[in-house]
Amino acid sequence: MESALTARDRVGVQDFVLLENYNSEAAFIENLRRRFGENLIYTYIGSVLVSVNPYKELEIYSKQQMDRYRGVSFYEISPHIYAVSDNTYRAMRTERKDQCILISGESGAGKTEASKKILLYYAVTCPTNDHMAALGDRLLQSNPVLEAFGNAKTLRNDNSSRFGKYMDVQFDFRGAPVGGHILNYLLEKSRVVHQNHGERNFHIFYQLLDGGDDNLLNTLDLERNPQNYHYLVKGNCPRLSSVSDKNNWKVVMKALPIIGFTEEEVPTAIIRCSNMHKISQKGITQNRCVVVFQLLGVDGSALREALTHKKLTAKGEEMISPLNFEQAVSARDALAKAVYGRTFTWLVEKINQSLALKSSKGSSVIGLLDIYGFEVLQHNSFEQFCINYCNEKLQQLFIELTLRSEQEEYETEGIAWETVQYFDNKIICDLIEEKHKGIISILDEECLRPGETCDVSFLEKLEDTLGGHPHFVTHKLANGKTRRVMSREEFRLLHYAGEVNYNVNGFLDKNNDSLNRNLKEVMCQSENQILRHCFRREEVIDQKRSEMAATQFKNSLMKLMEILMSKEPSYVRCIKPNDAKQPGRFDEVLVRHQVKYLGLMENLRVRRAGFAYRRRFEAFLQRYKPLCPETWPNWHGRLADGVLTLVNHLGYKAEEYKLGRSKIFIRFPKTLFTTEDALEAKKPDIVFFLVSVFFFRFIKGFIYRHEEYCPENEYFLDHVRYSFLKNLRKNLPKSVLDKSWPTPPPSLVEASEHLRRLHMRNMVIKYCRRVQPEWKKQMMQKVEASEIFKDQKDSYPQSVGRLFLDSRLEREQINLKVVQTLGNDKVQYGVAVIKYDRRGFKPRPRQLLLTNTFAVLVDRTKIKQRIDYAALRGISVSSLSDGMFVLHMPSEDNKQKGDVVLQCTHVIELVTKLAMMANKVNYVNISPGSIRFAVARGKEGIIDFVRGSELKVAKGKRGHLLVVSQRQF
Numbered sequence: 031m032e033s034a035l036t037a038r039d040r041v042g043v044q045d046f047v048l049l050e051n052y053n054s055e056a057a058f059i060e061n062l063r064r065r066f067g068e069n070l071i072y073t074y075i076g077s078v079l080v081s082v083n084p085y086k087e088l089e090i091y092s093k094q095q096m097d098r099y100r101g102v103s104f105y106e107i108s109p110h111i112y113a114v115s116d117n118t119y120r121a122m123r124t125e126r127k128d129q130c131i132l133i134s135g136e137s138g139a140g141k142t143e144a145s146k147k148i149l150l151y152y153a154v155t156c157p158t159n160d161h162m163a164a165l166g167d168r169l170l171q172s173n174p175v176l177e178a179f180g181n182a183k184t185l186r187n188d189n190s191s192r193f194g195k196y197m198d199v200q201f202d203f204r205g206a207p208v209g210g211h212i213l214n215y216l217l218e219k220s221r222v223v224h225q226n227h228g229e230r231n232f233h234i235f236y237q238l239l240d241g242g243d244d245n246l247l248n249t250l251d252l253e254r255n256p257q258n259y260h261y262l263v264k265g266n267c268p269r270l271s272s273v274s275d276k277n278n279w280k281v282v283m284k285a286l287p288i289i290g291f292t293e294e295e296v297p298t299a300i301i302r303c304s305n306m307h308k309i310s311q312k313g314i315t316q317n318r319c320v321v322v323f324q325l326l327g328v329d330g331s332a333l334r335e336a337l338t339h340k341k342l343t344a345k346g347e348e349m350i351s352p353l354n355f356e357q358a359v360s361a362r363d364a365l366a367k368a369v370y371g372r373t374f375t376w377l378v379e380k381i382n383q384s385l386a387l388k389s390s391k392g393s394s395v396i397g398l399l400d401i402y403g404f405e406v407l408q409h410n411s412f413e414q415f416c417i418n419y420c421n422e423k424l425q426q427l428f429i430e431l432t433l434r435s436e437q438e439e440y441e442t443e444g445i446a447w448e449t450v451q452y453f454d455n456k457i458i459c460d461l462i463e464e465k466h467k468g469i470i471s472i473l474d475e476e477c478l479r480p481g482e483t484c485d486v487s488f489l490e491k492l493e494d495t496l497g498g499h500p501h502f503v504t505h506k507l508a509n510g511k512t513r514r515v516m517s518r519e520e521f522r523l524l525h526y527a528g529e530v531n532y533n534v535n536g537f538l539d540k541n542n543d544s545l546n547r548n549l550k551e552v553m554c555q556s557e558n559q560i561l562r563h564c565f566r567r568e569e570v571i572d573q574k575r576s577e578m579a580a581t582q583f584k585n586s587l588m589k590l591m592e593i594l595m596s597k598e599p600s601y602v603r604c605i606k607p608n609d610a611k612q613p614g615r616f617d618e619v620l621v622r623h624q625v626k627y628l629g630l631m632e633n634l635r636v637r638r639a640g641f642a643y644r645r646r647f648e649a650f651l652q653r654y655k656p657l658c659p660e661t662w663p664n665w666h667g668r669l670a671d672g673v674l675t676l677v678n679h680l681g682y683k684a685e686e687y688k689l690g691r692s693k694i695f696i697r698f699p700k701t702l703f704t705t706e707d708a709l710e711a712k713k714p715d716i717v718f719f720l721v722s723v724f725f726f727r728f729i730k731g732f733i734y735r736h737e738e739y740c741p742e743n744e745y746f747l748d749h750v751r752y753s754f755l756k757n758l759r760k761n762l763p764k765s766v767l768d769k770s771w772p773t774p775p776p777s778l779v780e781a782s783e784h785l786r787r788l789h790m791r792n793m794v795i796k797y798c799r800r801v802q803p804e805w806k807k808q809m810m811q812k813v814e815a816s817e818i819f820k821d822q823k824d825s826y827p828q829s830v831g832r833l834f835l836d837s838r839l840e841r842e843q844i845n846l847k848v849v850q851t852l853g854n855d856k857v858q859y860g861v862a863v864i865k866y867d868r869r870g871f872k873p874r875p876r877q878l879l880l881t882n883t884f885a886v887l888v889d890r891t892k893i894k895q896r897i898d899y900a901a902l903r904g905i906s907v908s909s910l911s912d913g914m915f916v917l918h919m920p921s922e923d924n925k926q927k928g929d930v931v932l933q934c935t936h937v938i939e940l941v942t943k944l945a946m947m948a949n950k951v952n953y954v955n956i957s958p959g960s961i962r963f964a965v966a967r968g969k970e971g972i973i974d975f976v977r978g979s980e981l982k983v984a985k986g987k988r989g990h991l992l993v994v995s996q997r998q999f
């Protein structure tokens with residue numbers, strides 16, 4: 031950040047705390063505008079990140095950018111969403127404390143994009159292994175699925191999230207993401223049956239019609255044209271130029287299996303959507319409703335009955351009364367909303383199962399809250415009331431936590447706390463949520479009260495109970511001026527962020543959010559598993575009324591506040607620069623609105639209540655030491671003394687700063703800017719000084735380069751070391767077989783060798799971890815083969831590159847029939863047994879059967895000889911390239927027919943395996959000229975080995991067996 035202090039006139043300040051006039055909204059907006067004009071969309075208020083939607087792709091999210099922000103202190107580099115991501119991650123790792131990032135802003139301000147960027151940052155930069163890579167994939171893939179089912183085109187945003195989302199990402203002790211969990215809030219279900227002009231239903235409906243293939247649509251009895259389904263065209267806007275439903279359908283279909291949906295669930299999920307079309311199609315009396323019944327898995331006549339009749343219980347007796355047309359339509363809509371809403375919750379549960387962490391031992395968490403910002407529309411209803419209540423709660427949390435962290439910092443630094451004046455919005459939260467007296471309680475009461483109730487009676491109740499509250503006004507209670515701008519059906523709340531009028535029309539219905547009991551009964555008998563999961567029997571049996579929508583929301587917010595309070599928060603405040611979704615346009619009126627509703631001026635005031643700027647002593651001294659002869663070029667005393675000397679020299683007045691235990695606190699930005707300007711003016715001198723010092727020291731160091739490390743060469747050697755390490759970092763070998771290594775300078779030979787070994791060991795460890803058991807066995811055998819045969823037997827080099835595989839033996843053995851695997855470790859090898867008798871030597875096809883503890887020679891299914899490994903005296907082979915080998919049998923055993931002489935094409939492989947099984951690796955004898963072996967009954971035979979042009983086994987001189995071995999090149 032310091033580097034940009036100098037460019038502040040052009041690009042504004044990177045941190046609003048450095049605004050001289052921090053109470054001025056105009057100065058605040060001018061700073062945002064100036065930065066936006068330079069494509070600098072991020073600015074801090076202390077540790078809060080303010081982000082302005084650029085509505086165009088900026089080149090600031092690449093992998094290189096991620097690397098720039100990794101491990102770098104928050105203030106050293108320009109503000110960025112990656113800086114917040116990284117800072118949060120490092121705080122979680124070093125302080126071992128759970129973190130959360132709260133992203134807020136109005137619709138279209140860029141909250142979802144910001145949360146995606148944070149997730150991507152973690153997926154790319156955190157350590158992973160294969161399992162974790164899969165998890166990272168699932169975290170990212172859950173997005174398009176949730177967006178398809180939970181997002182829609184609105185007037186303000188073509189891809190607007192119509193639900194609030196809190197996502198926990200869990201990390202293991204190494205800092206790798208290992209699990210996730212999503213909580214969803216207040217899905218805008220009413221969109222399923224109604225959309226305002228220019229808006230659409232949830233994306234998934236259009237994606238299905240546009241992207242689903244003909245077969246699928248036929249099976250679901252759907253037509254491709256959305257115009258045929260009146261739920262989809264209420265907003266008169268089924269197609270979007272900015273969005274390809276077809277492509278997005280493909281993306282969703284690809285993502286569903288990744289996040290753990292089985293083949294059967296995918297179509298079922300789709301069917302859920304088509305229900306809506308079907309129910310909507312041409313009312314509820316058509317024959318084609320049969321399809322709906324099939325899709326819902328319910329009995330057709332029961333559903334028809336439930337959609338057109340109402341079941342009432344009066345004085346313990348059940349009565350059925352028919353519904354009129356409007357009531358039936360409203361029952362149909364309620365069913366559509368309930369099916370969609372509950373299936374959405376099921377979908378989130380399903381995603382959670384796929385992201386679930388197997389064991390939470392040692393895990394830390396970063397939570398991401400992507401939730402609707404303060405909403406003020408032309409007509410504000412129940413939804414805006416809930417959303418704005420949520421923002422009041424978040425503001426309360428923000429003030430509490432920001433003040434707490436400020437106070438903690440002052441305490442740690444030993445600086446007296448100065449009381450901060452701020453607006454405490456508890457009074458508004460109480461107005462909404464207080465038991466019995468709050469708006470939500472009154473609304474619930476009005477919904478449950480016997481007798482005639484309606485939205486207007488609710489408004490009257492509010493007036494009776496809350497009249498006179500400083501933050502509550504209605505038409506009746508207002509003074510003349512306010513009365514003129516309020517309708518009789520509205521109440522006004524004076525929120526922390528401004529005034530909002532809410533129209534009470536629909537409040538009771540929306541809070542009731544009820545489905546006729548007989549519809550619930552039909553649904554919980556559905557044959558469809560997912561719907562049975564969504565509509566529980568207990569709901570019908572249990573006479574107790576479930577909580578009303580606003581109370582449910584209030585309770586879920588309470589839980590959310592608890593979750594957030596237990597974590598260390600960071601904030602991202604998103605701003606929308608214009609309503610036309612256009613790049614480069616900065617509409618000041620619109621931005622001012624949001625600055626107000628986001629409470630940014632209040633943020634700034636709290637942050638600036640004490641000191642505008644604080645820095646650790648070493649950072650401050652390092653930057654400004656050239657400005658004081660006593661601290662330049664180096665200060666050798668205590669850091670605090672150095673800073674004091676420096677600020678005294680600069681003439682800071684006592685009220686301008688305070689020294690804490692490790693930081694200097696500067697009260698006014700002006701003080702800092704004057705210091706910064708002085709540094710700027712001094713730069714030419716500093717550069718000249720540094721260049722001459724550098725040059726002098728470099729030359730001197732070069733002359734002394736062969737000496738021990740000493741003051742004369744320390745700079746030069748450090749430079750050489752740094753250059754070598756930098757070069758090494760770029761050229762490190764990437765695989766265990768890569769033996770390259772940059773040549774070190776003479777002073778680093780030893781260190782370089784240590785590093786090389788360490789690096790190799792690391793690569794080997796990683797390599798070994800990845801090795802599959804089969805491959806490991808293979809390598810162990812190869813290592814043994816090398817121990818026994820390397821430089822001892824001519825044919826060894828040829829065997830090195832060949833795998834020791836039974837199947838290969840089978841294929842390549844020419845004159846011998848092989849191989850039958852008899853279980854895990856029993857293998858038959860075909861061998862030629864060289865029989866020694868009076869008429870000479872004759873090869874005969876036999877088989878050698880290896881088991882765990884013994885080998886047997888089998889000749890035409892008869893066991894000819896059993897060779898116990900324990901008793902085996904040793905194995906002999908020649909040093910040439912023939913395939914002959916001798917198994918030496920115990921001499922004292924009279925039953926034995928002498929040693930066994932065998933020949934095999936793959937002698938190295940066979941002898942290695944045999945020696946390993948028999949645990950006789952050290953008993954393999956390699957003879958250069960001849961091998962003696964015992965023949966039955968005390969006689970001895972000799973095999974002579976010679977090199978020749980053709981492989982031959984023949985009778986030699988003096989009754990010896992002569993083996994002519996081919997030369998190997």
Ligand SMILES: Nc1ncnc2c1ncn2[C@@H]1O[C@H](COP(=O)(O)OP(=O)(O)OP(=O)(O)O)[C@@H](O)[C@H]1O
Binds near residue numbers: 083087139142604
């Ligand atoms: N950092 C960014 N870079 C480029 N474009 C962006 C960025 N942030 C947002 N946008 C654009 O703005 C659009 C709206 O952003 P986004 O969907 O994140 O808003 P939101 O605040 O989540 O809105 P809602 O509350 O309606 O869901 C995006 O679809 C994208 O086109």
